[in-house]
Amino acid sequence: MFYITARNIRRTFKSFVLVFIFITSIITTITSNTVLATDANTSAYPNTNSPLGINLNGVADWTTQWPFVDAFKVSRSWISQHKDSAWGQGGPLHLTPSGGIASLEPDQYADTVMFDDGVGHYPSGQYVLLYNGQATINFLFGSASVVSQTPGRMVLNVVPQASGIFMRILATDPNNPVRNIRLIMPGFEKTYKTQPFHPLFLQRLSKFKTIRFMDWMNTNNSNISKWSERPTLNSATFADKGVALETMINLANTLHANPW
Structure with missing residues (x-):
């Protein structure tokens, strides 16, 4: 039987925070790389994203x-x-x-x-x-x-x-x-x-x-x-x-x- 205790709550919260930080860091890295790649492509040539x-x-x-x-x-x-x-x-x-x-x-x-x-x-x-x-x-x-x-x-x-x-x-x-x-x-x-x-x-x-x-x-x-x-x-x-x-x-x- 699982009992809800202050220790369990602290342990669960700590695990949640670690997972949250890990996922956030991955999203931040992907987003950062995407922005850098987009900026690099955009600035490479004036017509890179041109529809004309x-x-x-x-x-x-x-x-x-x-x-x-x-x-x-x-x-x-x-x-x-x-x-x-x-x-x-x-x-x-x-x-x-x-x-x-x-x-x-x-x-x-x-x-x-x-x-x-x-x-x-x-x-x-x-x-x-x-x-x-x-x-x-x-x-x-x-x-x-x-x-x-x-x-x-x-x-x-x-x-x-x-x-x-x-x-x-x-x-x-x-x-x-x-x-x-x-x-x-x-x-x-x-x-x-x-x-x-x-x-x-x-x-x-x-x-x-x-x-x-x-x-x-x-x-x-x-x-x-x-x-x-x-x-x-x-x-x-x-x-x-x-x-x-x-x-x-x-x-x-x-x-x-x-x-x-």
């Missing part, structure tokens, strides 16, 4: 976005010119496989434009033009002035204007044609290879968890039917066939976002 996604505009010379620090990646497909012909009527251009100018006919030249957004929404300052091969290059309509020039490198002073930056290839050597043209925006010459995306572009996208690449891929009305026809990292511009798959993956990984 966004569609990117297609890459074009007239876009108001600055996706790449290499502005040439948004340049217009080459415009063929001839000194005795109307605008854009210079005849077929001979291109390299990556879209560079392989050769030019007598009195023929090739034009392209960047940031032709009608409002001059692009940074001012010193741009650096880099290229491989040999070429004679100038800039039209006061869109850029040459500060200094060495083989394969030109430093340009750019003041934004509504018609953008207009570049012309006047001549190139068929045995060493101009290729791998890059127009690096101010301040990024040393970092464009390791970080191709403009920091402002990354900052504006940082809170979106899903990035839709439909227009970057030129999905609608695409003429690409073979894997070999796809744009690559070596493509002269992404405004023609779309953006290279490797670049889209790089952006998604940089943002820690889901590619769609």
Whole structure:
């Protein structure tokens, strides 16, 4: 027979307190770890818990976005010119496989434009033009002035204007044609290879968890039917066939976002 005594009550109460303390300590530990994990995940990236996604505009010379620090990646497909012909009527251009100018006919030249957004929404300052091969290059309509020039490198002073930056290839050597043209925006010459995306572009996208690449891929009305026809990292511009798959993956990984 069990008798209720003061000693039994004290013993039972003491056991209850010990069990209570043990359970409380476990709950506190679990809760603390959960909070720490949640805080760590939340602070890791701005989009960790974001429910939002966004569609990117297609890459074009007239876009108001600055996706790449290499502005040439948004340049217009080459415009063929001839000194005795109307605008854009210079005849077929001979291109390299990556879209560079392989050769030019007598009195023929090739034009392209960047940031032709009608409002001059692009940074001012010193741009650096880099290229491989040999070429004679100038800039039209006061869109850029040459500060200094060495083989394969030109430093340009750019003041934004509504018609953008207009570049012309006047001549190139068929045995060493101009290729791998890059127009690096101010301040990024040393970092464009390791970080191709403009920091402002990354900052504006940082809170979106899903990035839709439909227009970057030129999905609608695409003429690409073979894997070999796809744009690559070596493509002269992404405004023609779309953006290279490797670049889209790089952006998604940089943002820690889901590619769609």
